[in-house]
Amino acid sequence: MTIKPNFDANATGGGKDLGNLPEWDLSDLYSGEDAPELKRDLDWLETACADFARDYEGKLAELDAAGLLDCVLRNERISTVAGRIMSFAGLRYYQQTTDASRAKFLSDMQEKITNFTTPLVFFTLELNRLDDGVLDAHFAANADLARYKPVFDRIRAMKPYQLSDELEKFLHDLGVVGDAWEKLFDETIAGLEFTVDGETLNIEGTLNLLTEQDRATREAAARELADVFADNIKTFARVHNTQAKEKEIVDRWRGMPTPQTGRHLSNDVEPEVVEALREAVVAAYPKLSHRYYELKRKWLGLDKMQVWDRNAPLPMEDTRIVDWASAETTVMEAYNAFDPRMGEITAPFFSRGWIDAAVKPGKAPGAFAHPTVTEVHPYVMLNYLGKPRDVMTLAHELGHGVHQVLAAGQGEMLSSTPLTLAETASVFGEMLTFRKLLDNAETPEQRKVLLAGKVEDMINTVVRQIAFYDFECKLHAARRGGELTPDDINALWMSVQAESLGPAFEFMEGYETFWAYIPHFVHSPFYVYAYAFGDGLVNALYSVYAEGDAGFEDKYFEMLKAGGSKHHKELLAPFGLDASDPKFWDKGLDMISGLIDELEAMES
Structure with a gap:
C-alpha cells in the first residue's frame, strides 16, 4: 500500500503576503x-x-x-x-x-x-x-x-487475469521495487532548481511564472524549464521505460488485452464508455480548444501563440493577489449557498490543520486530497501562491474532501470511489465557486476574465487530459516494441500537442520534453482520462441542477455518500443521466462550447 497523490490537473499559483497559511497537523x-x-x-x-x-x-x-x-x-x-x-x-x-x-x-x-x-x-x-x-x-x-x-x-x-497463488505473492513482494522508481521520480522533480531572472526556484514556482502577465518572464520560465528538463531527460526516460516495461510484463502474464484494461477495471468503467468519451473530446477539439485559443491569440495581439502563452492572463486581467482569508471566504460562501451541509463539512479543514497550503522547499508540487482512512479524515495539500486560479484549486480539493468525508460512512472497503467518479465533487465544487464569482462580477471585463479562466481550466481538464491519455496510449504501445530513447518519447509527446491545441500555436524548441514532469504518467498510468470523465459528468450534472431539478441537493449528497458502493449507471440514474450514452458527453462538452459562444459574442 502506498499513497498515490492525486495531483490536481490545473494546480498553479503565485504571489506573497498571503496571510497565515495553514499547515497539516x-x-x-x-x-x-x-x-x-x-x-x-x-x-x-x-x-x-x-x-x-x-x-x-x-x-x-x-x-x-x-x-x-x-x-x-x-x-x-x-x-x-x-x-x-x-x-x-x-x-x-x-x-x-x-x-x-x-x-x-x-x-x-x-x-x-x-x-x-x-x-x-x-x-x-x-x-x-x-x-x-x-x-x-x-x-x-x-x-x-x-x-x-x-x-x-x-x-x-480480475478473475480472468489472475495468476497462480505463488506468482501473485511474488508480484506483491516486488511492488516495493516498483515504488522505488516512483520515489526516484518524485525526488528528482522536487530537487530540480530553475534560475529565472537571477532567482532560483523549484518547479512549482517556475511553472507559476507561465501565468505571469509579463510575456518576457513567461518565455524565460518556459525556456529554463526546457533546459533543466533536457539536462535530466535521461533519468525521466529511464523511469518511464522501466515503469512501462514492468507494466507490459505484468499485463502479458495476466493476459490483459490492452495496457488500459487494468485501469478500466479499477475504475469500474467499460472500455467502450472511455472510448466514447475520448472520441467525443477529440471530435470537439475544433469547437473547443482551437476556437478558444484563436480568440486568445487575438486578445494577446499575437500572430502566433507560443507554449508560454497558453496559460497567460488576459491583458485586461487583474493581477491582484488573493490572500488566504479571502480564498477561504469565497469558497465557503459558494459551498454554503449551494447547501449549508457543504459548509459544515468544509469548515474543519480550515480550523483543524487538515490543509497544508504554503509552498516550501522540497514539498511535492501540485495539489491533492488524501482520504487517509474512514476513521480519521482527509488531508488537503496545496501549493497556494495567491493567483485567482489557486482559489479554484482550493475549491476543487475541498470538493474531494467533502466527498471523502461523506463516503467514509461506507467503511474502508466501500468508501473508495473509482477514479472516474472521484472527480465528481471536486469539479462540482469548482463550478459552484466559479458561478459565485461570475454572479459577483461588476464589469463586462471582469465577466470576460472569469469566463476565459473557466474555459481554460475546462480545456486543461478535458482537452489536455485526453491528449495526455493519447500520449500514454502511444507510449505504452511503442514500449512494447523495445526501449524508447528520449527522442522517441519526445516525438510521441509532440504528436498529440498540435492536434489538441490547434493552429493558433507554435512550439518552441525544447517543448518536446514537457512530458517529463507530469506525475500521473509515473504514479498512475492512464489515470488522466478520469479528469475528462469527471468534468464531462459534472457539466452534465450541473446543467440538471441549473434547470432546477427538484430535490437535486439531497440526490447529490446521496450520490457522494455512496462512495464506491454503486456503479456510475446507478449513481447517475436519479438525475436522468447515463454515461454509456454517447450523447451524454456531448451534453458536457456543449457547456464548454456555450461559454466560448458567450466570449465570442462579447467581441462583436
Missing part, C-alpha cells in the same frame, strides 16, 4: 515516528495478518455466510490499520520529499507492511475460485455480507 494519525500508538499498530498488524492467514487460507470455500462476513470484517480492519500507517508516512514525505529521514521512514513502513500483508494475497485469489452460485446464496442469506457485493464484484472482475 498529522497528530490525528500519529504524534510522530516514535509514537507508541504507531508501534502498537505495527505489532498488531503483524499478528493480525499472520492470524488471518492461519484462520482462513485454504478454507474460504468452507465458510457459511456469517463466517465469510467475519472474514471480510477482519480483512477490512487490517486495511484500516495499514492505511493509517501508510497515510502518516506518505503525507510526511510529501511535505518534504527531499528529507532523507522522511524518505527512509516511508520506505521502512512500506517494506514492513508489504512483508506483513504478503500472507493475505490468498484472500482475493480464493474469493475468485468460489462458485458464483455459492456467493449468491451467501448474499441472499446475510444482508450485512450482501452490502459488500460491489467489492466482491470488483475483485472478481
Whole structure:
C-alpha cells in the first residue's frame, strides 16, 4: 500500500503576503515516528495478518455466510490499520520529499507492511475460485455480507487475469521495487532548481511564472524549464521505460488485452464508455480548444501563440493577489449557498490543520486530497501562491474532501470511489465557486476574465487530459516494441500537442520534453482520462441542477455518500443521466462550447 497523490490537473499559483497559511497537523494519525500508538499498530498488524492467514487460507470455500462476513470484517480492519500507517508516512514525505529521514521512514513502513500483508494475497485469489452460485446464496442469506457485493464484484472482475497463488505473492513482494522508481521520480522533480531572472526556484514556482502577465518572464520560465528538463531527460526516460516495461510484463502474464484494461477495471468503467468519451473530446477539439485559443491569440495581439502563452492572463486581467482569508471566504460562501451541509463539512479543514497550503522547499508540487482512512479524515495539500486560479484549486480539493468525508460512512472497503467518479465533487465544487464569482462580477471585463479562466481550466481538464491519455496510449504501445530513447518519447509527446491545441500555436524548441514532469504518467498510468470523465459528468450534472431539478441537493449528497458502493449507471440514474450514452458527453462538452459562444459574442 502506498499513497498515490492525486495531483490536481490545473494546480498553479503565485504571489506573497498571503496571510497565515495553514499547515497539516498529522497528530490525528500519529504524534510522530516514535509514537507508541504507531508501534502498537505495527505489532498488531503483524499478528493480525499472520492470524488471518492461519484462520482462513485454504478454507474460504468452507465458510457459511456469517463466517465469510467475519472474514471480510477482519480483512477490512487490517486495511484500516495499514492505511493509517501508510497515510502518516506518505503525507510526511510529501511535505518534504527531499528529507532523507522522511524518505527512509516511508520506505521502512512500506517494506514492513508489504512483508506483513504478503500472507493475505490468498484472500482475493480464493474469493475468485468460489462458485458464483455459492456467493449468491451467501448474499441472499446475510444482508450485512450482501452490502459488500460491489467489492466482491470488483475483485472478481480480475478473475480472468489472475495468476497462480505463488506468482501473485511474488508480484506483491516486488511492488516495493516498483515504488522505488516512483520515489526516484518524485525526488528528482522536487530537487530540480530553475534560475529565472537571477532567482532560483523549484518547479512549482517556475511553472507559476507561465501565468505571469509579463510575456518576457513567461518565455524565460518556459525556456529554463526546457533546459533543466533536457539536462535530466535521461533519468525521466529511464523511469518511464522501466515503469512501462514492468507494466507490459505484468499485463502479458495476466493476459490483459490492452495496457488500459487494468485501469478500466479499477475504475469500474467499460472500455467502450472511455472510448466514447475520448472520441467525443477529440471530435470537439475544433469547437473547443482551437476556437478558444484563436480568440486568445487575438486578445494577446499575437500572430502566433507560443507554449508560454497558453496559460497567460488576459491583458485586461487583474493581477491582484488573493490572500488566504479571502480564498477561504469565497469558497465557503459558494459551498454554503449551494447547501449549508457543504459548509459544515468544509469548515474543519480550515480550523483543524487538515490543509497544508504554503509552498516550501522540497514539498511535492501540485495539489491533492488524501482520504487517509474512514476513521480519521482527509488531508488537503496545496501549493497556494495567491493567483485567482489557486482559489479554484482550493475549491476543487475541498470538493474531494467533502466527498471523502461523506463516503467514509461506507467503511474502508466501500468508501473508495473509482477514479472516474472521484472527480465528481471536486469539479462540482469548482463550478459552484466559479458561478459565485461570475454572479459577483461588476464589469463586462471582469465577466470576460472569469469566463476565459473557466474555459481554460475546462480545456486543461478535458482537452489536455485526453491528449495526455493519447500520449500514454502511444507510449505504452511503442514500449512494447523495445526501449524508447528520449527522442522517441519526445516525438510521441509532440504528436498529440498540435492536434489538441490547434493552429493558433507554435512550439518552441525544447517543448518536446514537457512530458517529463507530469506525475500521473509515473504514479498512475492512464489515470488522466478520469479528469475528462469527471468534468464531462459534472457539466452534465450541473446543467440538471441549473434547470432546477427538484430535490437535486439531497440526490447529490446521496450520490457522494455512496462512495464506491454503486456503479456510475446507478449513481447517475436519479438525475436522468447515463454515461454509456454517447450523447451524454456531448451534453458536457456543449457547456464548454456555450461559454466560448458567450466570449465570442462579447467581441462583436
